[in-house]
Amino acid sequence: MQLGADHVQVRVPATSANLGPGFDALGIALASYDVLDVRALASDEVVVDVEGEGAADVPRDETHLVVRALRAALEVAGAPQTGLHLSCVNRIPHGRGLGSSAAAVVAGIVAARALVADPSVLDDDATLRLASNLEGHPDNAAPAILGGATVAWGAGGAGARAVRLELHPDLCLTALVPSARLATSHARGVLPDRVPHADAAFNAGRSALLVEALSRRPDLLLDATEDRLHQGYRSDVMPTTYELVQSLRAEGVAATVSGAGPTVLVLCEAADADRVRAAAGALVGGISDWAVHPMAVDEHGVTARRVQEGSSR
Numbered sequence: 426m427q428l429g430a431d432h433v434q435v436r437v438p439a440t441s442a443n444l445g446p447g448f449d450a451l452g453i454a455l456a457s458y459d460v461l462d463v464r465a466l467a468s469d470e471v472v473v474d475v476e477g478e479g480a481a482d483v484p485r486d487e488t489h490l491v492v493r494a495l496r497a498a499l500e501v502a503g504a505p506q507t508g509l510h511l512s513c514v515n516r517i518p519h520g521r522g523l524g525s526s527a528a529a530v531v532a533g534i535v536a537a538r539a540l541v542a543d544p545s546v547l548d549d550d551a552t553l554r555l556a557s558n559l560e561g562h563p564d565n566a567a568p569a570i571l572g573g574a575t576v577a578w579g580a581g582g583a584g585a586r587a588v589r590l591e592l593h594p595d596l597c598l599t600a601l602v603p604s605a606r607l608a609t610s611h612a613r614g615v616l617p618d619r620v621p622h623a624d625a626a627f628n629a630g631r632s633a634l635l636v637e638a639l640s641r642r643p644d645l646l647l648d649a650t651e652d653r654l655h656q657g658y659r660s661d662v663m664p665t666t667y668e669l670v671q672s673l674r675a676e677g678v679a680a681t682v683s684g685a686g687p688t689v690l691v692l693c694e695a696a697d698a699d700r701v702r703a704a705a706g707a708l709v710g711g712i713s714d715w716a717v718h719p720m721a722v723d724e725h726g727v728t729a730r731r732v733q734e735g736s737s738r
């Protein structure tokens with residue numbers, strides 16, 4: 426297969442995974458975006474420009490995560506590899522539990538989809554399969570692709586699959602974001618290989634309840650976001666995060682660790698948002714280097730468009 430375009434732009438949302446009990450399964454897309462401009466070059470050169478998050482530390486060569494995902498997707502599509510000029514404007518913070526790596530992977534795959542002549546070979550199902558393989562878990566990639574809230578699951582040899590959930594219109598989200606990073610690989614490394622059956626049963630019930638709470642019964646969010654499978658085990662590698670979650674929950678606020686942390690995601694009903702954000706602000710105000718960000722849900726997921734030469738960038 427040949428390329429069908431040589432210049433595309435991609436916008437991809439941040440995501441918050443797990444949402445408490447839904448470890449490696451539930452996730453939600455947030456209206457904060459990385460934007461990428463991708464040009465196929467006639468030479469085999471790779472040029473990477475980065476503005477914003479990660480500008481000081483991401484690589485500028487073939488090892489850049491977007492380039493790696495884009496190359497993997499061109500291979501899946503049977504399209505030729507090409508030189509690349511990538512210009513990234515990054516707003517999703519790295520290593521905070523807001524899905525920056527999944528966003529980079531999804532953006533790379535969707536850039537390839539927009540570049541190739543037949544995008545159907547990289548449809549949303551194929552994009553999710555490839556992104557989940559590259560990430561190692563599907564719960565960030567699914568909402569980054571589909572938008573809204575999603576349930577993702579591994580379907581054996583068929584790879585990852587996902588469905589979107591209906592979201593109650595009164596759902597309000599707030600992120601408490603620290604300046605310190607924690608690599609997801611590190612936070613996954615502290616999880617045990619085995620958990621008590623009672624804890625697995627507890628999380629199964631809460632995850633099922635959370636689907637109902639997110640869709641129809643936001644009054645149940647506090648009970649529905651309880652977790653026994655990952656947050657406690659990770660408390661030593663993110664003590665401030667864990668304390669914030671515990672303090673907020675003690676005040677009746679549905680706080681969870683966002684993804685693998687260290688960001689805290691708070692879910693509430695619109696009518697309770699002022700109280701919840703005041704409580705979060707009061708707690709975070711006493712700690713340096715944390716910020717409170719009201720977040721909207723992204724409903725669209727990743728978007729891409731081919732750029733006609735001569736049109737504005």
Ligand SMILES: Nc1ncnc2c1ncn2[C@@H]1O[C@H](COP(=O)(O)OP(=O)(O)O)[C@@H](O)[C@H]1O
Nearest residue numbers: 483490519520521522523524525526529608609
């Ligand atoms: N836009 C990006 N461009 C290049 N690399 C990225 C980008 N976003 C994330 N990464 C890579 O992923 C790492 C963060 O991934 P991870 O530890 O999974 O945290 P997060 O919770 O932010 O996904 C960064 O340190 C960087 O290596």
Ligand SMILES: N[C@@H](CCOP(=O)(O)O)C(=O)O
Nearest residue numbers: 442449522523524609684685
């Ligand atoms: N289920 C994963 C989610 C990781 O999300 P991230 O945004 O921290 O990459 C986990 O909890 O490890």
